Amino acid sequence: MSQSASLEMPVKKLWGGGTSPFGTSYGKLMMWFFLISDAFTFSSLLISLGYARYVHADAWPVVENVFYHFPFVHGHLPLLYVGLMTFILIISSVTMVLAVDAGHTNNKKGVLFWLGLTVIGGLVFLSSQAWEWYTFIVGNPEGKLMQIVNAEGQTVMATVHGANLQYNEYGHTLFANFFFFITGFHGFHVFTGVLLNAIVWIQAYNGVFERRGHYEMVEKVGLYWHFVDLVWVFVFTFFYLL
Amino acid sequence: MIQEIDQSFQYSQPHARTPEQSRAVRKKILMVTLLLSAITIFEVAVGIIWSKTHVGATSGTWQLIKYTYIVLTLIKAGYIVLVFMHLGDESKSLRTTILLPFILIIYFIWIMLIEGNDIVQYLQSVLK
CATH class of the missing domain: 1.20.5 (Single alpha-helices involved in coiled-coils or other helix-helix interfaces)
Structure with a gap:
């Protein structure tokens, strides 16, 4: 990477135009600013989650007793599936780094190969999340007998299966709400990232960046994709591990 | 008359690299990948062996595990931001602007x- 050449320039040249602020490109700078604002949104969500957990500590479920399913395997397997999802996202982040790296040396074949793998990794992650949501919403066959407010507004005892926004079999209502909102918002980001990566892949395939002379667009979507991975690292810790 | 201005400074330009430099870059990426994977595997293993139900949510062991998790998460985040997002290679002023x-x-x-x-x-x- 280019060490900020602008810093060594004489002051007159630095302020006389003809250089980019911070020695980085305009597009990358704007992507960083967007990511800061997005990081604040996710931080707010995770801090509110911590707040709700703390206030409703007695009604909050132990997360490993909620997410212990694994596709095609029966039994109590906590953390393994979500650990696998984390791993998938980290690996797709690595392939993105390699795509950006290939772009630095104008290597079109490398960009197409690694960016293609990144798109596939993102799709695998999204389908894993769909399965996680499905398992969470359907719930256990035995369900849980609990007090709920029915459609007529009466409080009745009923067997609850799985989760929705009003009540869930696992614990406090907010638990399911935060699960849907945080992983849903993150999943929406992953979906957007896959879309952006796919568009850039098609552009690279059509030789747009070759004609342009640089692969900066790969760097920009790369920043976004790494941010998505970064957010998942925090969601993994603060939702699943703690 | 309007002069044609060189706008190339506005974009990050590709640069030629020696094979040694390429190898160094790849090695760094590989090392960070291994580290991130190792931390994730460690976190999952700890979560399974010393699970919250077994050690008890209020026990001192769980407190220790909890803070270990948070520290490991920050280490992971640091490597992703500084190496994968190349923030470590940007100018000091940009790094401060983003992190402050x-x-x-x-x-x-x-x-x-x-x-x-x-x-x-x-x-x-x-x-x-």
Whole structure:
């Protein structure tokens, strides 16, 4: 990477135009600013989650007793599936780094190969999340007998299966709400990232960046994709591990 | 008359690299990949062996595990931001501009802890 050449320039040249602020490109700078604002949104969500957990500590479920399913395997397997999802996202982040790296040396074949793998990794992650949501919403066959407010507004005892926004079999209502909102918002980001990566892949395939002379667009979507991975690292810790 | 201005400084340009430089870059990426994977595997293994149900949510062991998790998460985040997002290679002023606002997040956590404590006390006094 280019060490900020602008810093060594004489002051007159630095302020006389003809250089980019911070020695980085305009597009990358704007992507960083967007990511800061997005990081604040996710931080707010995770801090509110911590707040709700703390206030409703007695009604909050132990997360490993909620997410212990694994596709095609029966039994109590906590953390393994979500650990696998984390791993998938980290690996797709690595392939993105390699795509950006290939772009630095104008290597079109490398960009197409690694960016293609990144798109596939993102799709695998999204389908894993769909399965996680499905398992969470359907719930256990035995369900849980609990007090709920029915459609007529009466409080009745009923067997609850799985989760929705009003009540869930696992614990406090907010638990399911935060699960849907945080992983849903993150999943929406992953979906957007896959879309952006796919568009850039098609552009690279059509030789747009070759004609342009640089692969900066790969760097920009790369920043976004790494941010998505970064957010998942925090969601993994603060939702699943703690 | 308008002069044609070289606009190339506005974009990050490709640069030729020696095979040694390419190898160094790849080695760094590989090392960070292994580290991130190792931390994730370690976290999952700890979560399975010393699970919250087994050690008890209020026990000292769980407190230790909890803070270990948070430290490991911050280490992972640091490697992703500094190496994968190349923030470590940017100028110092840009790094400061991006990282400094997150002081506000620490402040946010602090005021929400105070707020949470107040609400818990209030709920207890109401229920009495």
